[in-house]
Amino acid sequence: MPKNPILQQILLITDGCSNEGTDPVYIAQAARDRGITTSVIGILDEGSLGDQGRREAQNIAEAGGGMCRIVRAADLSSTMQMVTRQSMQLTLHQVVNAELRELMGQDANGLPPETRAKVARMVETLGEEMPVQLALVIDVSASMSTKMPSVKEAIRDLEFGLGARVGRYELTVITYPGAREHAEIQKALAPGESVADAIGLIRPAGNTPTGPALDLAVKSILRAAERLDFTESRPQLDDSDEESGSMRHYVI
Amino acid sequence: MSSDFSIYDRHTQVGLAPLAPGCTLQGKWRGQVYQIMNRIGQGANGTVYLALRGDELVALKVAEDASALSLEHENLARLGTDAAGRRIGPRALEIDDLTLGNRTIPALSMEYVDGMSILDFVRERGVDWLPVLLLRISKLLSSLHERGYVFGDLKPANILFVRASAEARLIDFGGVTVQGQAVKEFTEMFDRAWWGFGSRKADSGYDVCACALLGIHVLGLVQKADVERLAQRAPAERRLWLLARLQDKQFRTPFLEILQQAVIGNYRDTRSFIQEVGKVLEDNPIVASAVQASAVTAVRKPARKRSQPWDVTDWGLLIAIIVFAITLVLLIWL
Numbered sequence: 001m002p003k004n005p006i007l008q009q010i011l012l013i014t015d016g017c018s019n020e021g022t023d024p025v026y027i028a029q030a031a032r033d034r035g036i037t038t039s040v041i042g043i044l045d046e047g048s049l050g051d052q053g054r055r056e057a058q059n060i061a062e063a064g065g066g067m068c069r070i071v072r073a074a075d076l077s078s079t080m081q082m083v084t085r086q087s088m089q090l091t092l093h094q095v096v097n098a099e100l101r102e103l104m105g106q107d108a109n110g111l112p113p114e115t116r117a118k119v120a121r122m123v124e125t126l127g128e129e130m131p132v133q134l135a136l137v138i139d140v141s142a143s144m145s146t147k148m149p150s151v152k153e154a155i156r157d158l159e160f161g162l163g164a165r166v167g168r169y170e171l172t173v174i175t176y177p178g179a180r181e182h183a184e185i186q187k188a189l190a191p192g193e194s195v196a197d198a199i200g201l202i203r204p205a206g207n208t209p210t211g212p213a214l215d216l217a218v219k220s221i222l223r224a225a226e227r228l229d230f231t232e233s234r235p236q237l238d239d240s241d242e243e244s245g246s247m248r249h250y251v252i
Numbered sequence: 253m254s255s256d257f258s259i260y261d262r263h264t265q266v267g268l269a270p271l272a273p274g275c276t277l278q279g280k281w282r283g284q285v286y287q288i289m290n291r292i293g294q295g296a297n298g299t300v301y302l303a304l305r306g307d308e309l310v311a312l313k314v315a316e317d318a319s320a321l322s323l324e325h326e327n328l329a330r331l332g333t334d335a336a337g338r339r340i341g342p343r344a345l346e347i348d349d350l351t352l353g354n355r356t357i358p359a360l361s362m363e364y365v366d367g368m369s370i371l372d373f374v375r376e377r378g379v380d381w382l383p384v385l386l387l388r389i390s391k392l393l394s395s396l397h398e399r400g401y402v403f404g405d406l407k408p409a410n411i412l413f414v415r416a417s418a419e420a421r422l423i424d425f426g427g428v429t430v431q432g433q434a435v436k437e438f439t440e441m442f443d444r445a446w447w448g449f450g451s452r453k454a455d456s457g458y459d460v461c462a463c464a465l466l467g468i469h470v471l472g473l474v475q476k477a478d479v480e481r482l483a484q485r486a487p488a489e490r491r492l493w494l495l496a497r498l499q500d501k502q503f504r505t506p507f508l509e510i511l512q513q514a515v516i517g518n519y520r521d522t523r524s525f526i527q528e529v530g531k532v533l534e535d536n537p538i539v540a541s542a543v544q545a546s547a548v549t550a551v552r553k554p555a556r557k558r559s560q561p562w563d564v565t566d567w568g569l570l571i572a573i574i575v576f577a578i579t580l581v582l583l584i585w586l
């Protein structure tokens with residue numbers, strides 16, 4: 001099983017192409033080497049995404065061992081949930097497959113479909129139950145301004161969805177470009193509130209430092225992993241607890 | 253053999269290259285040969301083809317994610333038929349890795365459902381049918397609920413109505429979720445939590461709400477454009493918008509009232525929703541008789557042959573034989 005009993009995930013949400021700082025594909029690759037999976041959602045509407053942005057999104061996801069989906073802003077809620085869920089499972093499958101290759105010289109795809117289903121069922125349960133650290137990296141450059149209300153609602157919705165999982169979670173939101181830095185970490189304004197509310201004004205700047213923003217996400221995940229203790233027992237999940245699901249995220 | 257696909261192919265929406273009509277693929281584990289006819293569907297997780305398996309027409313779902321497909325097959329095989337043998341979804345045939353040249357393609361074969369979507373059905377045969385269609389869908393849902401599962405991603409693309417009998421079939425068992433867990437897949441327009449009417453925890457009420465939202469969509473009261481606009485609003489505001497829309501006098505009917513109650517979550521269980529929709533049908537003689545007629549022609553036909561051997565000619569024949577026998581007896585006697 002994983003050396004690291006926490007699933008570490010980055011989800012990048014953008015509508016354009018990076019144009020400043022380190023190559024994001026390189027950062028995603030480096031993150032993957034440290035056990036962190038990077039997935040990307042590209043937003044399509046009247047955006048600057050284009051062929052180049054699309055290709056970059058796919059390359060980042062490929063290097064990051066994650067998935068890439070290109071969607072309209074209206075489909076963000078379901079897509080964010082789907083990508084988060086599936087990329088957690090993808091990470092687990094990669095770990096399991098590495099083990100299988102070591103043990104039997106072939107991965108799950110080399111097994112008969114029935115056995116494969118058993119492995120998949122196990123991975124699915126693990127994906128529900130394992131603690132997860134998720135960093136959302138959000139492009140807030142000028143072209144995103146019309147999509148920000150949808151993005152904020154989708155973040156709120158994702159917190160809601162993460163709260164419904166069995167396992168604990170820690171959510172960090174990073175926006176870029178930042179006021180002074182390339183990227184900045186957003187903190188919930190008060191305990192129990194959504195980080196979505198903390199995301200402030202759009203930067204009208206033309207720079208899109210995707211690489212440095214991903215780098216900040218990697219650093220904050222690794223830093224938090226040292227401090228977090230997911231081993232303490234979690235309060236029982238009942239309906240009232242679910243309502244306040246966002247209480248359970250620890251913002252750094 | 254293990255890495256016929258790179259991660260890139262599998263998960264970055266580049267998708268598998270389409271399969272050309274006429275090409276044949278052979279199953280690696282089961283040995284079946286499939287000949288592709290044409291593409292019949294495309295979803296977020298796979299592509300569905302009409303194919304020949306021997307001389308049988310089947311639906312072949314091809315997906316990049318072999319693990320997800322194997323789970324879907326398991327769900328379909330286990331839950332696609334209820335305890336009484338009634339179809340909930342298409343009959344599962346087999347799961348295999350198909351080879352085409354040097355490519356290996358995970359595929360799930362199932363019964364081909366010659367059907368149409370709820371939107372086409374209503375367009376062709378009239379909106380009067382809607383209560384019947386929702387009733388049929390909710391009966392299928394109820395069968396899943398009784399076994400501890402929730403369908404989850406109910407939407408027009410995941411339901412087919414068999415052309416001949418108007419029976420409903422749920423398609424795509426990939427989103428089926430164990431009750432109590434978080435719903436695996438959803439679509440904004442049919443999602444209880446998105447509309448602010450409750451959680452995304454899988455319970456029977458989640459499916460009932462989705463079913464009612466489906467009806468509201470078919471009635472044209474919520475369109476994709478509304479969802480795009482409301483995506484920028486909080487769930488509480490979406491909720492208010494929808495309730496106001498349902499209150500609009502111009503649309504108000506007893507049936508819509510039931511849908512509204514179902515969306516809000518006022519039915520205790522799926523059965524009570526089914527009962528309420530059933531009452532609408534009783535009050536609507538045209539639809540009720542249409543349903544009866546279709547049920548008789550679709551379901552009772554074979555039964556009738558067996559249980560009605562005694563028509564007029566049969567009785568005539570019997571009487572003739574008896575009369576003949578009596579005459580014979582009398583003749584011999586005398």
Ligand SMILES: Nc1ncnc2c1ncn2[C@@H]1O[C@H](COP(=O)(O)OP(=O)(O)OP(=O)(O)O)[C@@H](O)[C@H]1O
Nearest residue numbers: 293294295296297298300311342363364365409424
């Ligand atoms: N057994 C079948 N018989 C006839 N048509 C089918 C069958 N299975 C699927 N289809 C068609 O193919 C379409 C896509 O199938 P399906 O929903 O399984 O794909 P998916 O990738 O899982 O989609 P989704 O986006 O809903 O997750 C369906 O909407 C339906 O029209």
